[in-house]
Amino acid sequence: MKNYDLIIIGGGPIGLACGIAATKANLNYIILEKGVLVNSLYNFPEQMTFFSTSNLLEIGDVPFVAHNDKPTRKEALEYYRRVYDSWKLNVQLYTPVESMTQTEAGYVLQTPKGAYKTSAVIVSTGFYDTARRLNVPGEELAKVRHFYDSPHPYVNQKILVVGAANSACDVALETYYKGAEVTMAIRSNEIYPKTKYWIKPNIENRIKEGSIKAYFESTVEEIKPHSVILNTPDGTVELENDFVLAMIGYTPDFNLFERLGIPVDEENHKKPIHNEETLETPLPNVYVAGVINSGLKTSKLFIENTRVHADMIIKDLKKKLAVTSE
Numbered sequence: 001m002k003n004y005d006l007i008i009i010g011g012g013p014i015g016l017a018c019g020i021a022a023t024k025a026n027l028n029y030i031i032l033e034k035g036v037l038v039n040s041l042y043n044f045p046e047q048m049t050f051f052s053t054s055n056l057l058e059i060g061d062v063p064f065v066a067h068n069d070k071p072t073r074k075e076a077l078e079y080y081r082r083v084y085d086s087w088k089l090n091v092q093l094y095t096p097v098e099s100m101t102q103t104e105a106g107y108v109l110q111t112p113k114g115a116y117k118t119s120a121v122i123v124s125t126g127f128y129d130t131a132r133r134l135n136v137p138g139e140e141l142a143k144v145r146h147f148y149d150s151p152h153p154y155v156n157q158k159i160l161v162v163g164a165a166n167s168a169c170d171v172a173l174e175t176y177y178k179g180a181e182v183t184m185a186i187r188s189n190e191i192y193p194k195t196k197y198w199i200k201p202n203i204e205n206r207i208k209e210g211s212i213k214a215y216f217e218s219t220v221e222e223i224k225p226h227s228v229i230l231n232t233p234d235g236t237v238e239l240e241n242d243f244v245l246a247m248i249g250y251t252p253d254f255n256l257f258e259r260l261g262i263p264v265d266e267e268n269h270k271k272p273i274h275n276e277e278t279l280e281t282p283l284p285n286v287y288v289a290g291v292i293n294s295g296l297k298t299s300k301l302f303i304e305n306t307r308v309h310a311d312m313i314i315k316d317l318k319k320k321l322a323v324t325s326e
Contacts, residue, residue: 004028005321007109007118009256010125011091012038013059013080013303014290017310018122019089020060025314027321031089032111034096038080040128041073046150047174048073051166051196056304062086100260106285120285120317123260123272124309127252127291127298134162134246138223144244151178157242160185160228162220165192168247169203175245176212183239184214185230194299220244252292262286264295271295278316279309285320287313 008018011033022029036042050057054064054071057079064071064079071079084091092113099110106119131146133139148167154175161172164186176182184207191204206212218232228241257264257272262281264270272288272295274280279287289309294300 001108001115001117002030003117004030005118006030006120006122006317007032007107007116008122008124009097009109009260010123010290011093012040012124012126012290013057014126014306014309015122015124016080016083016087016089016091017059017307018124018289018313019091020083020087021310021314023087023089025318027314027317029090030116031091032095032097032109032116033091033093035129036093037084037091038077040126041076041080043128043147044073045148045170045174046073048170050076052302052304054079059083059307059310060087097256098259102261102283119321120287121260121283122287122289122313123256123262123292124289125253125256125292127250130251130253131246132249132251134220134223134248136220136222138225138228139246141223141225141244143225143242144223144246146246148245148247151175151180154178154180154243157181158240159183159243159245160220160239160241161245161247163247163249164188164190164195165247165249166195166199167249168245169195169199171245171247172212173199173203173206176206182212184212185218185220186214186216187219189216249298251296251298260286262288269295269297271297277312279313280316285317287317289313 005027006022006029008015008031011031019031049070054066058064060083062083066075095111095113097109101108109116148171151174158181160183161168162185172182207214215232218230221231222229227238230237263273265273274288290306291301
């Protein structure tokens, strides 16, 4: 069983930033990633454009040069591969952490590829991998999608897009332009006000002209093999339907928190409990970094305002490890 000063769970941008900070501090570390490098970004839609500018996504003093002001998913994947190569980061891919046991010397993390011993842990797993659920009958049907990749499967299909924020509006527009018959189910009485400024007027105009049908103040009641039932202000409506794209957001992996023993604040958006200055959890030498720190308030933290977490944690951890070694 290999022994490390630090194990970082999650190989996304902030996990990589933590690896860079650990490298600078001469810590013996490994990053354990359950999927591919920057797995969350890999699962973004093919044609996605970031809201942030490329310089706000930079880590490790590696320049991010994009063709336009707003970089694309493809450019981001290439950039973080370059960061990985430039810093020669120690990343073990396809290695999900199943459990964590506290010992006198630190922690033992169990994975399908064996156990890992460590003095400290950083959890930086993001939230895009865990979709919010509609929790309605029929959600288990194969035609229901919580992640969106490409418009091609929906050509000439009747689709229902659930939601009214960036992802939902993006999906509704892209599938409409590629030949789908698009309907939207929107819980509120309007498109989300903070939708990207180049998307919001477009979707509103398509709805106004009738190209995309929108049911406001409406929710999904049931999903059937060839239809979907909505609760609307005018009563129950049943629509012919081929696919349901539930674009209602994502959450941190609370099941992982439970397996690791990290408590969450149930009354404060299920945020993992942590010290705001050091990001340490109630578990000694176990830290949380990145967007997961906002719990269910996933619109509060992003790559650009959590890049500093890596240095905050490593600064605190170096002090602790130095004291332990004396």
